[in-house]
Amino acid sequence: MTATTGFWADPRLRRFRPQSRHIPVLATLALIVGMYGAGAAQYRAFSDGQVILNIFIDNAFLLVVAVGMTFVILSGGIDLSVGSVVALSTMVSAELLEHRGWPAFIVLPVVLAIGSLLGFAMGCIIHYFEIQPFIVTLAGMFLARGLCYTISTSSIPITDSFWTSLAQEKIRFGGYYISPSVVIALIVVLVGIYVLGYTRLGRSTYAVGGNPNSALLMGLPVGRTKISVYTISGFCSALGGVLFSFYTLSGYGLYGVGLELDAIAAVVIGGTLLTGGSGYLVGTVLGVLVLGLIQTLIIFDGRLSSWWTRIVVGVLLFAFILLQRIIAIRKK
Amino acid sequence: MRATLSTMSKHRLFWPVAVLVVLLLSNLAFTPGFFRIEVRQGQLYGSLIDILRFGAPLILVALGMTLVIATGGIDLSVGSVVAISGALACFLISKEADQNAFSGVVWAVALSLVLALVLGLWNGLLVAGVGIQPIVATLILMVAGRGLAQLITNGQIITINSSPYEVIGTGYELGIPIPVYIAAVVAAAAVLLTRRSALGMLIESVGGNAEASRLSGIRARQIKLMAYVFCGLCAGIAGLIVSSNVHSADGNNAGLFIELDAILAVVIGGTSLLGGRFSIGGTVLGALIIQALSTTIYTIGVPPEITLLVKALVVTAVCLIQSPAFRAKVFHRRSRPPAQAPADEQPKVEVPV
Numbered sequence: 120m121t122a123t124t125g126f127w128a129d130p131r132l133r134r135f136r137p138q139s140r141h142i143p144v145l146a147t148l149a150l151i152v153g154m155y156g157a158g159a160a161q162y163r164a165f166s167d168g169q170v171i172l173n174i175f176i177d178n179a180f181l182l183v184v185a186v187g188m189t190f191v192i193l194s195g196g197i198d199l200s201v202g203s204v205v206a207l208s209t210m211v212s213a214e215l216l217e218h219r220g221w222p223a224f225i226v227l228p229v230v231l232a233i234g235s236l237l238g239f240a241m242g243c244i245i246h247y248f249e250i251q252p253f254i255v256t257l258a259g260m261f262l263a264r265g266l267c268y269t270i271s272t273s274s275i276p277i278t279d280s281f282w283t284s285l286a287q288e289k290i291r292f293g294g295y296y297i298s299p300s301v302v303i304a305l306i307v308v309l310v311g312i313y314v315l316g317y318t319r320l321g322r323s324t325y326a327v328g329g330n331p332n333s334a335l336l337m338g339l340p341v342g343r344t345k346i347s348v349y350t351i352s353g354f355c356s357a358l359g360g361v362l363f364s365f366y367t368l369s370g371y372g373l374y375g376v377g378l379e380l381d382a383i384a385a386v387v388i389g390g391t392l393l394t395g396g397s398g399y400l401v402g403t404v405l406g407v408l409v410l411g412l413i414q415t416l417i418i419f420d421g422r423l424s425s426w427w428t429r430i431v432v433g434v435l436l437f438a439f440i441l442l443q444r445i446i447a448i449r450k451k
Numbered sequence: 452m453r454a455t456l457s458t459m460s461k462h463r464l465f466w467p468v469a470v471l472v473v474l475l476l477s478n479l480a481f482t483p484g485f486f487r488i489e490v491r492q493g494q495l496y497g498s499l500i501d502i503l504r505f506g507a508p509l510i511l512v513a514l515g516m517t518l519v520i521a522t523g524g525i526d527l528s529v530g531s532v533v534a535i536s537g538a539l540a541c542f543l544i545s546k547e548a549d550q551n552a553f554s555g556v557v558w559a560v561a562l563s564l565v566l567a568l569v570l571g572l573w574n575g576l577l578v579a580g581v582g583i584q585p586i587v588a589t590l591i592l593m594v595a596g597r598g599l600a601q602l603i604t605n606g607q608i609i610t611i612n613s614s615p616y617e618v619i620g621t622g623y624e625l626g627i628p629i630p631v632y633i634a635a636v637v638a639a640a641a642v643l644l645t646r647r648s649a650l651g652m653l654i655e656s657v658g659g660n661a662e663a664s665r666l667s668g669i670r671a672r673q674i675k676l677m678a679y680v681f682c683g684l685c686a687g688i689a690g691l692i693v694s695s696n697v698h699s700a701d702g703n704n705a706g707l708f709i710e711l712d713a714i715l716a717v718v719i720g721g722t723s724l725l726g727g728r729f730s731i732g733g734t735v736l737g738a739l740i741i742q743a744l745s746t747t748i749y750t751i752g753v754p755p756e757i758t759l760l761v762k763a764l765v766v767t768a769v770c771l772i773q774s775p776a777f778r779a780k781v782f783h784r785r786s787r788p789p790a791q792a793p794a795d796e797q798p799k800v801e802v803p804v
Binding site for chain 1: 525581582583584586587588590591592593594595596597598599601602605606702711714718724725754756757758759760761762763764766767770771774775776777780
């Protein structure tokens with residue numbers, strides 16, 4: 120990537136030449152600008168800033184889940200259990216609040232602990248017994264869904280005052296509003312960016328994802344990093360589940376079916392390499408934004424049916440994976 | 452007696468067979484007539500026949516998955532392919548003037564299978580041609596495929612009323628359901644192709660080490676491509692059976708989670724997820740175990756949702772037993788002391804000699 124020909128030959132321009140690891144994120148950014156521009160040009164109401172804020176309000180839980188997924192994918196793994204853990208969290212919250220009458224301030228830590236514990240257990244099995252993350256988290260996915268159904272097979276509405284007040288709360292500023300969930304999601308993103316960029320855990324996550332053997336030879340705690348990453352993902356899924364129960368005010372075992380795919384798609388579209396070792400949380404935020412924009416555009420259009428969302432997401436996934444592949448080949 | 456037992460338990464298929472037998476026998480305690488097979492109007496009826504009949508789509512999908520996993524890959528898109536092929540067949544038949552016309556049904560079935568082949572080819576090209584990791588490459592079709600299936604059905608459940616098409620899923624011949632024949636034929640073809648020709652060995656070689664196989668003159672890419680195409684075809688046939696069984700195509704729910712069950716069946720059957728060794732007989736047994744498990748849970752009267760919990764425990768246990776690291780950590784500790792003891796005694800033995 121040091122060839123200086125063509126457009127970048129000019130030394131004044133070379134300073135602005137994007138690094139190859141930034142290209143996927145920049146491509147996503149360009150995609151968002153393009154999609155937003157196209158939407159704004161076609162529909163007058165689309166240019167309203169509230170449209171963007173609504174995307175965040177509707178996808179706050181996905182954002183939190185995707186942050187956890189980013190950690191896992193950066194470390195070279197994958198977590199298929201996130202959707203079920205989201206469902207389990209809504210279910211446990213609803214059960215404890217409504218049927219057991221536990222207060223909200225006890226339920227919250229319990230739910231988050233359950234999610235983290237599940238992630239921790241999966242991380243331990245992956246690391247100590249050297250089983251592929253894919254199959255371990257698949258088992259975790261079955262387990263969490265199964266646990267949901269042992270609680271109840273039907274939907275449980277939540278009427279707890281803390282939950283309803285958070286669900287109805289709107290944080291207003293200058294004519295716009297966001298929900299508390301968005302604030303929580305953004306805090307999670309900021310903490311995630313800090314951890315990935317400025318702590319030992321974050322740096323070793325990149326190192327383990329880049330090459331676990333080199334990381335081990337460098338003396339990095341590979342095992343601890345792997346287990347931490349899955350614990351973080353479990354925690355984020357549980358928190359995502361809590362945010363989802365704020366959004367729907369109910370618990371149900373069928374929530375979040377296929378959510379793991381959306382989270383993986385958001386991470387990949389956000390430019391994180393699926394082989395691990397390269398990517399940014401900012402990209403994941405942009406990836407979630409892309410998914411939200413697709414949904415919004417299709418709703419605004421009105422003629423296209425919702426299943427086009429899946430097809431467009433599939434096409435985008437393909438495009439970005441191909442882009443990653445091309446960058447990887449050019450690096451060689 | 453003891454010797455035969457220990458040689459039997461060393462056979463690769465011993466554990467799957469044992470699990471299946473225990474599962475089926477445990478049903479006797481709850482439903483005394485579990486093994487009874489009746490003949491009604493020239494057709495066989497009974498729980499065992501039901502397990503075979505409803506297990507047929509899973510067996511088919513798992514067969515394709517076995518070859519893909521044996522080459523060191525994985526195919527997550529089979530559920531979507533099941534939905535797409537069923538959707539296309541039902542869509543084509545619903546457009547016919549006479550839904551009962553034999554030629555129209557053959558045409559619809561053929562087109563659906565061709566589409567399934569093309570989808571398998573797409574996966575294969577991404578994995579073997581472009582060099583994308585299998586999980587990721589097939590994830591694309593898994594996500595987009597459901598959308599495609601709904602595009603074909605226009606988001607609705609297409610119901611058809613075509614007697615030739617219904618034969619595929621609900622028909623009987625010589626008292627045995629047609630899906631069982633289809634699964635048996637495909638399984639036999641797979642066994643013949645892989646074990647009576649060099650193909651099976653080539654697949655195992657590619658799964659063991661694709662680069663080394665390529666250097667020793669095996670066309671690793673073609674072998675991988677072929678595995679994905681076969682997997683697509685199997686999923687396509689399964690999709691026809693599933694949709695024919697319910698006389699309709701549901702783009703959303705047809706074949707939902709079948710990829711997970713198929714992977715589970717392959718793993719239970721003793722095929723390593725790392726690729727290399729595979730066992731088609733084991734896969735068929737694995738698929739039957741999963742179907743028997745579902746049936747058992749229904750007949751015992753436990754809420755069917757518990758199936759997921761049981762599957763989670765089964766998959767964890769099987770993977771742990773397969774994992775060399777787990778065996779080393781858990782079983783070695785016990786077997787090491789006797790191994791060391793003779794080493795200590797050796798000098799004592801040598802002295803008198």
